[in-house]
Amino acid sequence: MRPIDWRIIATDGETRAGILKTRRSVVETPVFMPVGTQGTVKGVRFEWLEDELDARIILGNTYHLFLRPGHEVIRELGGLHRFSTWNRALLTDSGGFQVFSLTDLRKLTEEGVEFRSHIDGSRRFLSPEVSMDIQAALGSEIVMVFDDCPPGDAGFEKTLKSLEMTARWARRSKDKFNELQRDGADSGHVNLGFGIDDFGLEENPKSEIPDPTRISGKQALFGIVQGAGHLELRRHSLELTQEIGFDGYAIGGLSVGEEKSVMYEVLEYLAPRMPHDAPRYLMGVGTPEDLIEGVRRGVDMFDCVMPTRNGRTGGAFTSRGKINIRNARYALDPDPLDEDCPCSVCRRYSRAYLRHLYQSGEMLAATLISHHNLAFYLNLMKRIRTAIVDGEFEAFRTGFLAQLDNE
Numbered sequence: 527m528r529p530i531d532w533r534i535i536a537t538d539g540e541t542r543a544g545i546l547k548t549r550r551s552v553v554e555t556p557v558f559m560p561v562g563t564q565g566t567v568k569g570v571r572f573e574w575l576e577d578e579l580d581a582r583i584i585l586g587n588t589y590h591l592f593l594r595p596g597h598e599v600i601r602e603l604g605g606l607h608r609f610s611t612w613n614r615a616l617l618t619d620s621g622g623f624q625v626f627s628l629t630d631l632r633k634l635t636e637e638g639v640e641f642r643s644h645i646d647g648s649r650r651f652l653s654p655e656v657s658m659d660i661q662a663a664l665g666s667e668i669v670m671v672f673d674d675c676p677p678g679d680a681g682f683e684k685t686l687k688s689l690e691m692t693a694r695w696a697r698r699s700k701d702k703f704n705e706l707q708r709d710g711a712d713s714g715h716v717n718l719g720f721g722i723d724d725f726g727l728e729e730n731p732k733s734e735i736p737d738p739t740r741i742s743g744k745q746a747l748f749g750i751v752q753g754a755g756h757l758e759l760r761r762h763s764l765e766l767t768q769e770i771g772f773d774g775y776a777i778g779g780l781s782v783g784e785e786k787s788v789m790y791e792v793l794e795y796l797a798p799r800m801p802h803d804a805p806r807y808l809m810g811v812g813t814p815e816d817l818i819e820g821v822r823r824g825v826d827m828f829d830c831v832m833p834t835r836n837g838r839t840g841g842a843f844t845s846r847g848k849i850n851i852r853n854a855r856y857a858l859d860p861d862p863l864d865e866d867c868p869c870s871v872c873r874r875y876s877r878a879y880l881r882h883l884y885q886s887g888e889m890l891a892a893t894l895i896s897h898h899n900l901a902f903y904l905n906l907m908k909r910i911r912t913a914i915v916d917g918e919f920e921a922f923r924t925g926f927l928a929q930l931d932n933e
């Protein structure tokens with residue numbers, strides 16, 4: 527039995543439409559996963575994520591939850607699902623990316639990374655083993671290996687050394703992960719004697735409910751392919767990662783300051799070479815255009831802070847492109863953020879009102895714009911998926927991109 531089941535239901539060119547079954551929810555791919563850094567998708571209640579936005583999987587951040595409130599606190603409270611009440615699927619990152627963005631606060635060795643907490647300056651340590659232990663305490667459905675993330679412009683030698691260490695860390699991650707699964711350390715473990723209601727997805731047709739004979743109730747582990755913008759190193763990293771063997775494969779180290787053309791080139795080269803029968807996850811990317819270009823090259827899963835981060839600073843994604851509600855031109859604008867968006871924010875509130883809330887420093891502005899942005903991203907993925915199933919992805923892409931006029 528496997529911890530997740532993923533299968534393709536349609537393809538169009540390199541694009542894939544699939545169904546990912548986890549122990550807690552059924553996820554249609556390609557999927558965008560809202561980011562819940564500190565155990566919350568900033569400004570957006572879980573009720574809205576479930577009932578209106580129908581997000582089936584969100585992210586949690588190992589680094590942040592390790593520092594506060596601490597994974598032992600979350601373990602004590604029954605894991606991140608129980609603690610937060612989010613009962614659908616969770617993917618947790620490994621903490622690698624966050625630690626490596628603290629370049630001057632860290633010391634890197636083969637064993638792991640010592641760093642200073644950005645909260646209180648205390649000395650902390652993360653390694654493959656520690657990261658696996660934290661992610662078991664959190665009890666996510668999908669665990670990520672602990673990886674080294676070199677800067678986007680790292681040279682060939684530095685990138686090679688780094689990805690080889692990432693491969694050794696991936697092996698250590700898997701060994702520790704297996705040990706923790708054996709020892710019952712996974713807080714999110716599901717005893718698969720449950721009924722349909724326990725998924726919170728009663729509206730789903732029965733055929734999409736995970737078949738207890740195929741899903742183990744355990745956590746899944748994804749490997750991460752590194753190699754910056756060097757195609758031969760990407761290939762090398764993929765080979766090393768595949769040799770170890772994972773439930774899914776992620777592409778790390780993109781959208782970290784390199785040119786867009788480099789990201790698309792890496793995806794075009796790498797994605798089709800990745801295992802066909804496992805989900806492919808592009809980490810930390812990106813804009814609506816990036817999602818479309820990623821799917822086009824064969825990616826199935828995405829996450830990014832952009833919808834909520836931009837939402838907090840007045841940035842809204844729309845089918846006509848990105849707008850900023852701070853702009854004076856919206857002061858008297860009675861229209862919704864996006865006329866084509868069916869979300870509850872667009873059905874009710876005008877740009878003029880949202881601008882007023884933002885200018886007045888009202889916290890509701892951030893909440894409403896973040897909500898709309900997530901609706902826009904999740905709807906975009908639904909439309910992409912429908913286009914793949916209908917064999918019309920290229921026409922959809924051309925039409926979507928032609929409408930964009932970013933502010």
Ligand SMILES: [Zn+2]
Nearest residue numbers: 867869872898
């Ligand atoms: Zn909307």
